[in-house]
Amino acid sequence: MFDLYTWTTPNGRKVSIMLEELGLPYTAHAIDIEAGAQFAPDFLAISPNNKIPALVDRDTGMALMESGAILLYLAEKTGRFLSREAETRWRTIEWLMWQMAGFGPMLGQAHHFLKYNPGKSDYAEKRYEAEARRLYGVLERRLAGRAYIAGDYSIADIATWPWVSRFAWQGIDLNDYPEIRRWYLDIVDRPAVQRGYHVPGFVNDIPRP
Structure with missing residues (x-):
């Protein structure tokens, strides 16, 4: 299970699309960036750069910010959408x-x-x-x-x-x-x-x- 902290932006959609493609269970938490929710202390503890998306892997406790890093993490974890060749x-x-x-x-x-x-x-x-x-x-x-x-x-x-x-x-x-x-x-x-x-x-x- 993953916790996805996101909003309806291109960067946010990258990760929700990836999770859906992988068929992995996740809970989406809306971070309303127009209301300043990205500056909340709880969110900053996960994403120090106060940007969405951020992901927490409940299996490992790994918390990640930056959409590219998250995509690489999920690809490595599952062996999908990133060739081994x-x-x-x-x-x-x-x-x-x-x-x-x-x-x-x-x-x-x-x-x-x-x-x-x-x-x-x-x-x-x-x-x-x-x-x-x-x-x-x-x-x-x-x-x-x-x-x-x-x-x-x-x-x-x-x-x-x-x-x-x-x-x-x-x-x-x-x-x-x-x-x-x-x-x-x-x-x-x-x-x-x-x-x-x-x-x-x-x-x-x-x-x-």
């Missing part, structure tokens, strides 16, 4: 790091300036819209001729897909990226993704291009 394994980790270091943070900035604060900074809007398009181009080229990012469906896909699900917030038309569109719609139809997207609660239907 060396090249595929490292390609998966490589693209997981790409998502964590670039795709997620830069799209987060696009959300901030394009959706939540339009008109505040023309420079920032142009910068992050351009960077979003550049990163989508990187992913588009990676997916050309591949069903998934790093071989079979893996934690690289699980980490990246929730960020693409906010394509409208980023000013992105997925019809401009046919390889991403094909990959995105393939993953949308996975039952575990449909369940995990709505943890800890329903906000909206999963966007479709």
Whole structure:
């Protein structure tokens, strides 16, 4: 049994989708980041950086913050969604790091300036819209001729897909990226993704291009 501390954000959805894909029992605890719940002392004891998601493995007592670390932990614990074959394994980790270091943070900035604060900074809007398009181009080229990012469906896909699900917030038309569109719609139809997207609660239907 796991305790998942999460909210309805791309980073939070990574872990709930992973847990659903694995079929592992877990209890989801809503951390309302809009109300400041991430600063509560009990949560900070688990996630010192006051960010969701965080996970506690009741079997081992292990508490983890950072979505990428949690995905790696669950993959290692179960032997799923991270190949044991060396090249595929490292390609998966490589693209997981790409998502964590670039795709997620830069799209987060696009959300901030394009959706939540339009008109505040023309420079920032142009910068992050351009960077979003550049990163989508990187992913588009990676997916050309591949069903998934790093071989079979893996934690690289699980980490990246929730960020693409906010394509409208980023000013992105997925019809401009046919390889991403094909990959995105393939993953949308996975039952575990449909369940995990709505943890800890329903906000909206999963966007479709």
